[in-house]
Each structure stands twice: as structure tokens, then as C-alpha cells.
Amino acid sequence: MDYESIFSVSASKMKASKIRELMKYAAMDGVISFGGGSPDSANFPFDDIRNIINGWDNKKMAVAMQYGTTDGYPPLIEAIKNRMINLKKLNPEGQKIMVTTGGQQGIYLISKVLVSAGDVVLVEEPSFIGAMASFLSNQAELVGVPLESDGVNLDVLESTLNRLIKENRKPKFFYTIPNFQNPAGVTMSQAKRRRLYEISKKYELVILEDDPYGDLYFSGNADDYRPIKSYGNEAPIVYSGSFSKVLCPGFRLGWVFGDEQLIGKASIAKQSVDACSSAFGQVLACDYLNSGVIDNYLTKMRAIYKEKKDFMVECIAKYMPTCKATNPNGGFFLYVDLPNGISGDALFKKTIKNNVAFVTGEPFHVDPVEGDKHLRFSYSGSSLENIEKGIKVIGDAIKDFS
Amino acid sequence: MDYESIFSVSASKMKASKIRELMKYAAMDGVISFGGGSPDSANFPFDDIRNIINGWDNKKMAVAMQYGTTDGYPPLIEAIKNRMINLKKLNPEGQKIMVTTGGQQGIYLISKVLVSAGDVVLVEEPSFIGAMASFLSNQAELVGVPLESDGVNLDVLESTLNRLIKENRKPKFFYTIPNFQNPAGVTMSQAKRRRLYEISKKYELVILEDDPYGDLYFSGNADDYRPIKSYGNEAPIVYSGSFSKVLCPGFRLGWVFGDEQLIGKASIAKQSVDACSSAFGQVLACDYLNSGVIDNYLTKMRAIYKEKKDFMVECIAKYMPTCKATNPNGGFFLYVDLPNGISGDALFKKTIKNNVAFVTGEPFHVDPVEGDKHLRFSYSGSSLENIEKGIKVIGDAIKDFS
Numbered sequence: 001m002d003y004e005s006i007f008s009v010s011a012s013k014m015k016a017s018k019i020r021e022l023m024k025y026a027a028m029d030g031v032i033s034f035g036g037g038s039p040d041s042a043n044f045p046f047d048d049i050r051n052i053i054n055g056w057d058n059k060k061m062a063v064a065m066q067y068g069t070t071d072g073y074p075p076l077i078e079a080i081k082n083r084m085i086n087l088k089k090l091n092p093e094g095q096k097i098m099v100t101t102g103g104q105q106g107i108y109l110i111s112k113v114l115v116s117a118g119d120v121v122l123v124e125e126p127s128f129i130g131a132m133a134s135f136l137s138n139q140a141e142l143v144g145v146p147l148e149s150d151g152v153n154l155d156v157l158e159s160t161l162n163r164l165i166k167e168n169r170k171p172k173f174f175y176t177i178p179n180f181q182n183p184a185g186v187t188m189s190q191a192k193r194r195r196l197y198e199i200s201k202k203y204e205l206v207i208l209e210d211d212p213y214g215d216l217y218f219s220g221n222a223d224d225y226r227p228i229k230s231y232g233n234e235a236p237i238v239y240s241g242s243f244s245k246v247l248c249p250g251f252r253l254g255w256v257f258g259d260e261q262l263i264g265k266a267s268i269a270k271q272s273v274d275a276c277s278s279a280f281g282q283v284l285a286c287d288y289l290n291s292g293v294i295d296n297y298l299t300k301m302r303a304i305y306k307e308k309k310d311f312m313v314e315c316i317a318k319y320m321p322t323c324k325a326t327n328p329n330g331g332f333f334l335y336v337d338l339p340n341g342i343s344g345d346a347l348f349k350k351t352i353k354n355n356v357a358f359v360t361g362e363p364f365h366v367d368p369v370e371g372d373k374h375l376r377f378s379y380s381g382s383s384l385e386n387i388e389k390g391i392k393v394i395g396d397a398i399k400d401f402s
Numbered sequence: 403m404d405y406e407s408i409f410s411v412s413a414s415k416m417k418a419s420k421i422r423e424l425m426k427y428a429a430m431d432g433v434i435s436f437g438g439g440s441p442d443s444a445n446f447p448f449d450d451i452r453n454i455i456n457g458w459d460n461k462k463m464a465v466a467m468q469y470g471t472t473d474g475y476p477p478l479i480e481a482i483k484n485r486m487i488n489l490k491k492l493n494p495e496g497q498k499i500m501v502t503t504g505g506q507q508g509i510y511l512i513s514k515v516l517v518s519a520g521d522v523v524l525v526e527e528p529s530f531i532g533a534m535a536s537f538l539s540n541q542a543e544l545v546g547v548p549l550e551s552d553g554v555n556l557d558v559l560e561s562t563l564n565r566l567i568k569e570n571r572k573p574k575f576f577y578t579i580p581n582f583q584n585p586a587g588v589t590m591s592q593a594k595r596r597r598l599y600e601i602s603k604k605y606e607l608v609i610l611e612d613d614p615y616g617d618l619y620f621s622g623n624a625d626d627y628r629p630i631k632s633y634g635n636e637a638p639i640v641y642s643g644s645f646s647k648v649l650c651p652g653f654r655l656g657w658v659f660g661d662e663q664l665i666g667k668a669s670i671a672k673q674s675v676d677a678c679s680s681a682f683g684q685v686l687a688c689d690y691l692n693s694g695v696i697d698n699y700l701t702k703m704r705a706i707y708k709e710k711k712d713f714m715v716e717c718i719a720k721y722m723p724t725c726k727a728t729n730p731n732g733g734f735f736l737y738v739d740l741p742n743g744i745s746g747d748a749l750f751k752k753t754i755k756n757n758v759a760f761v762t763g764e765p766f767h768v769d770p771v772e773g774d775k776h777l778r779f780s781y782s783g784s785s786l787e788n789i790e791k792g793i794k795v796i797g798d799a800i801k802d803f804s
Contacts, residue, residue, distance in 0.1 A: 016670045038469050112539075251683075
């Protein structure tokens with residue numbers, strides 16, 4: 001039978017992720033991929049993980065192998081809470097933490113409990129495709145707010161908000177990645193964060209603050225990247241964190257930190273989505289945080305990712321001189337503006353023949369025409385050698401268009 | 403601010419799981435809980451798991467710690483496929499397997515891609531609360547079909563189906579647990595399975611066949627419990643499996659096996675829900691299947707669970723002589739009919755004061771009044787000693803009501 005006629009309205013709104021599809025290319029032998037947002041798997045903390053697991057007796061193994069509560073493993077919640085207070089300056093009063101199955105699930109659950117069909121969600125333009133896919137699958141209407149080199153344009157945000165309120169379509173929330181934005185690689189200034197906090201408070205506009213990369217800065221210290229939510233709890237801000245970039249993605253662990261009423265509702269939603277996140281991963285992540293192994297790993301990875309980023313920026317200047325690229329201060333991504341008239345999609349079709357993959361800007365933009373003028377490159381997963389080889393192939397292909 | 407006014411329609415349909423809430427009791431020191439459906443954590447395959455992980459070199463660890471594709475780790479999909487063909491007699495032609503974050507997620511995703519607000523879903527009455535919560539959170543309307551000692555009443559199923567079709571409300575699917583049903587502990591006869599297959603084919607009625615306990619039979623062999631889906635692919639049947647009961651729940655792994663169009667759509671839905679399931683768990687589950695360790699474990703656990711079940715049935719006869727209970731042929735649960743006039747909820751309030759917990763039938767029934775006349779007991783996680791102690795406390799409490 002043909003299922004098309006019985007699929008749900010939600011299914012018809014779903015957008016397949018180009019990045020997820022690209023993972024098939026990335027996994028092919030000989031392909032250099034700047035496409036996915038994968039961490040550097042050559043430098044995972046292999047021995048630390050083995051040592052932690054081998055240190056467990058059967059009693060601890062039994063906890064790690066059993067079902068857990070939906071909110072998460074209590075000692076891990078405590079460890080996350082302490083880190084959020086000490087490092088991110090978040091105030092836990094009236095707030096609740098829930099462990100999620102990757103950062104992606106936190107984003108999905110918050111949108112699931114807030115978005116009804118047709119509700120508006122504000123997003124930075126460009127923004128993270130995985131988050132936008134979550135909002136669309138909950139039948140949101142996305143409205144983009146332009147991103148600048150120091151974060152989202154707040155004047156446009158406020159005027160858009162006022163217009164939508166007048167039209168009786170107040171947005172359910174604004175989704176932002178303030179640190180080393182995905183895909184653009186830009187960071188929101190602290191001045192803008194403070195003003196955004198005030199806007200959120202004034203309009204009671206929920207902000208979903210996604211911060212998977214915040215610990216991977218290339219200069220300064222944690223205070224320079226303090227979250228919007230660190231300005232207080234008088235504005236309705238949910239902070240979303242992830243273990244995928246500070247430990248590894250393979251256990252699917254993240255968390256949300258927000259008002260207890262909102263997170264309590266998200267926890268009920270999680271019961272029907274996957275009941276609980278991996279206890280094995282949670283017991284491990286708890287030991288990883290409490291032993292301090294995480295901080296050694298972050299120190300090491302900041303240097304490694306910075307070297308990759310610096311080298312990719314250098315290669316772009318050398319091999320793609322007609323392109324403009326952002327120079328991120330942390331994270332995994334930089335964003336390239338193509339010369340006028342060159343289509344990202346056409347370029348991809350050329351370079352993939354030479355085994356080089358990336359993502360065009362198209363899936364990150366509410367406006368696909370604008371998106372096709374950009375490329376997102378991830379340097380996180382590639383060796384320096386492959387960065388040079390790949391950028392050269394892309395540079396040569398751009399010259400062929402001229 | 404008060405979030406109540408901005409929660410989504412979906413959030414308003416969500417039902418908190420009494421079982422998930424009961425896990426708080428179960429975790430308390432000194433409480434004997436027959437409430438949850440947790441496997442016996444004293445008998446997890448601890449050393450097998452340690453040995454598998456310690457056998458991995460850094461290259462394999464890197465795969466286990468990285469993101470994977472949304473459909474799942476290809477060697478695991480292959481291993482599941484072979485097991486489904488050989489053991490469950492499923493035909494892979496035109497079908498697709500997707501790994502899910504626990505069996506719960508498979509149920510959630512299938513309902514997400516099929517159910518629009520107000521659509522009817524048919525369920526056995528009583529049925530599994532976690533599945534019903536998924537359907538409700540996708541805004542389904544549940545219609546119950548009575549369960550009998552040899553499975554669902556197919557005459558009522560067919561007449562209900564015909565009535566709903568006439569009303570232009572054809573159900574999106576029928577959800578069933580044919581083996582050792584949760585909560586009732588009954589098993590659908592093969593004659594009923596064959597007839598259900600024909601009904602599904604005739605009406606193009608999708609069947610979601612949930613089989614988390616199918617390998618844990620107490621007599622006979624796998625053929626005696628062959629899935630409805632094993633009768634062929636001409637009926638639209640999705641088979642849902644889980645690693646939670648045949649390995650452990652702590653990695654959150656399950657799978658769905660169904661038509662490639664339907665599972666392909668569910669895979670797009672999964673992208674926005676959690677991107678992919680734990681690669682660590684998948685690499686491990688793959689080695690666990692391919693090494694044959696799973697079969698040794700199942701042989702051992704069938705005997706252990708059978709002993710617990712037999713003893714609980716014996717204790718019920720001894721301490722709760724005025725109650726009728728099912729005598730399941732596998733799985734984790736049995737279902738108790740209370741004597742007339744005794745409320746399950748009132749009984750729970752009495753026994754919890756003596757540190758004994760269970761779940762009343764209420765959350766498993768579309769009709770809560772009927773549900774309050776029943777109790778679900780799980781014997782899987784309790785020691786023989788605690789089974790006797792707990793049943794005695796419940797039996798004494800029932801006597802107090804008389």
C-alpha cells in the first residue's frame with residue numbers, strides 16, 4: 001500500500017537534514033568532508049573512558065545498565081548544576097535541569113511543549129538546521145532575524161516581535177546560539193546579550209539559548225562567553241547544553257536548564273518520547289565531570305581546534321581569494337560568502353566528483369535563494385593535510401566558474 | 403511568568419506516566435516494588451559487557467564515541483536483520499530496519515508520522531501506558547478493544563473498525579503486544595494472529611506490533627511466539643523490538659522493522675528528535691548479537707524469570723485467595739482482578755505505607771473505572787524473598803477491606 005495518503009500533518013512538515021544525508025558521503029573512503037559537525041574522533045579521551053568503566057563494580061554497572069528516572073541520573077544532574085553555577089554563572093533558583101538524549105532532544109522537547117500548529121518561532125538567519133527541523137516537525141512557522149558579526153540584529157528582532165504581537169501572532173520563542181554560531185561561526189557580544197535579556201524580560205519572550213560549543217573558545221576565558229541566561233532568572237530563558245562536544249556524541253547526552261514549570265512539562269513529554277536517556281552514558285558522564293578529566297580534555301581540544309581553524313582560514317585566503325569567510329573565535333564552523341553569481345549547490349556538484357564535501361548555506365536559511373550564496377565548512381573533524389587538500393579542490397572549482 | 407498559557411495543544415494532551423513516577427518509590431531504600439517493568443539487574447551480563455568493551459581498539463572506540471547515521475550502525479542493522487529472518491521468520495523484502503532510542507522511541511516515531519490531531523488509534527484494553535502516552539502526545543483519540551485470555555477480541559476489533567470507517571474515522575493503526583502482554587500477561591494465539599494478519603491486509607489497517615518480551619518465553623520455542631508480521635508483507639505491519647529486555651535498558655536501544663516508505667519517514671522524524679541513537683550502545687549490541695552471548699543470556703534469564711513468576715503465582719494463591727490473576731507464559735507481568743468493591747487506588751495507599759508498591763490498572767485502561775479494579779504486578783526485578791514479603795503485605799491489606 002502507499003503510505004503517503006495516511007501520513008500525519010507533522011510528517012508533511014518534516015525536512016530531511018542535508019547534513020545527516022551528507023554523513024553517507026563523509027563515511028565513504030577517500031572523501032574529505034567539511035560537511036558534518038563531528039568532533040575530532042582521533043582525539044577522543046579513549047583511555048579516560050576505559051578507565052572510568054573499568055573502575056565500576058557490579059553494583060555501579062547495574063545502575064548504568066538499568067532504566068533511570070526521566071529527569072536523569074541524580075548525581076549527574078548535581079554535577080551539571082554545579083558546573084552551570086560555577087562556570088556559566090547560572091542561578092539555579094526556581095530552575096530545573098533535565099538530562100536529554102543529546103542536545104537535539106532538548107531542543108525538540110522544548111519546541112514540542114510550546115509550539116502548536118502555525119505558531120511562530122523566531123530564528124537567527126542563518127541558523128542550525130537540526131533545530132529548525134525540530135520546530136518544523138512541531139508545525140511551527142519560522143521567521144528569520146538577520147545575524148551580524150556580533151550576533152543577531154536586535155533592532156530587527158524587536159520590531160519583528162512588535163509586528164507579530166500586533167498581528168496577534170506573538171512568537172512562542174526565539175532560538176539563538178550565542179557562542180560560535182552554527183553555521184555562521186560568529187559570537188554574540190555581551191552588550192547584545194544583556195540587551196536581549198532585557199527584551200526577553202520586557203516582552204516575556206521565551207529564549208531557547210543553545211550552547212553546545214561554549215567551552216571550546218580559542219581566546220579569553222569562560223566569563224567572556226557567559227550565557228544570556230547568566231544575567232538572571234527574571235527573563236524566561238532556557239539554556240541547552242550538550243556532552244557531544246566536551247566528551248563525545250556517542251552516548252547521546254545533553255541537558256536543559258530552565259524554569260521548573262517549563263522543564264517539568266518537557267519531562268512529561270520525554271516520558272513518551274524515549275522514557276529516559278542512557279543510564280550507562282549518564283553514570284560515565286558523571287564520573288567524567290567529577291574527576292576533572294573534562295577540563296584536561298577541553299584544554300587539549302581548544303588548542304587542537306584552534307590550530308585547525310587557523311589553518312583553514314589561511315588556506316581559504318590562499319586558495320579561495322575571491323571568497324569572504326568568518327574567522328570564528330571557537331567552535332567547529334566557519335561560513336563562506338561566495339562571489340556573486342556562484343551557486344553553492346552547483347559548486348557542491350563539482351567538488352563531490354573530486355571527493356570533497358561541504359554543506360551549502362541553503363538548509364540554514366529561511367530564504368533558500370540567499371542560502372545558496374554561502375558555504376558552511378566544519379574544520380573540527382579534518383586533519384590539517386585534508387584541510388589543505390579539500391580547500392584547494394574547492395578553490396579550483398570556484399576558479400572554473402569565473 | 404506562568405507558562406501554562408503558552409503550552410502547546412500537544413502538551414495539554416500529555417499524560418504523566420504513573421509508572422515513571424513510581425520509579426521514585428522503587429528507588430527508595432526498603433521499598434518492595436512490583437511497579438516498574440525493570441529487568442533483573444542482579445543478573446545483567448556484567449562481564450560480557452566489560453569484555454566486549456575492553457576488546458575494542460581505539461579505531462573501534464572512535465566509531466562507538468562518534469555520531470552515527472540516523473538509521474543506525476550498519477553492522478548492527480545487519481545483525482538485527484539476520485536475527486529477525488532466522489528467529490522471527492520476518493521477510494525483509496521491501497522492508498527497512500531503523501535503530502531507535504529504546505523501543506519507546508520506535509512507538510513514538512511511528513505514531514508521530516501517522517497521527518494528526520483527532521485521529522483514532524485502536525489499542526488493546528488494557529494496554530501499555532508508555533505507548534498510549536505517545537499516541538496521546540501526538541493528539542490521537544484512543545479507542546479500546548477488549549483483551550481476552552488468548553489475545554484481543556477480533557470480532558469487536560472488526561466491528562469497531564467497520565463502524566469507524568463508516569463514520570469516516572478510519573483508525574491510523576492498531577497497537578498490539580501479542581506476546582506476554584503488558585499489563586495483562588496474556589499471549590495472542592497463533593490462530594488469532596493469522597486472522598489479524600488477514601484483517602490488516604483486507605482493510606489496509608496498519609498494525610504496530612510491539613514485541614519487547616517475545617524472547618522471554620517460559621515454555622515451547624521461538625516458533626510458538628512468531629510475530630503477526632511473520633505471516634507476510636502483504637499486510638501493513640510494523641514490528642517493534644527492544645534490547646532493554648534481552649541485553650539491558652541502559653543503552654536505550656530498540657528497532658522498528660517495517661515497510662521502507664513508512665520507516666523512511668520515521669527516520670526523517672528521528673533526525674529532529676535526537677539525530678541518532680547511541681553509537682556506543684549500538685557497537686556494543688552488535689558484538690553482543692554476533693558473539694552469541696545473547697543466547698546464553700536468554701537461556702539463563704528464561705529460567706530465572708520463570709522461577710520468579712511461578713513463585714509469585716503461588717504466593718498470590720496463598721496470600722490473596724480472593725483475587726484472580728493471570729499466569730503468563732513469559733515476560734515480566736501478571737494482572738490481578740480485585741474482588742468486587744475493592745479499589746486498586748485505595749489498596750495502593752494502604753500498602754505503600756508498608757513499603758510495598760505496584761501499579762493499579764487505571765493508567766492501562768481507556769476506561770479508568772474499569773482500570774481501578776485491577777493491579778499489575780511485575781515479578782522481573784524482585785527477589786523471591788521480596789516477592790513473598792510484598793504479596794503478603796498486599797494480601798493482608800485486601801483482607802482489611804473485607
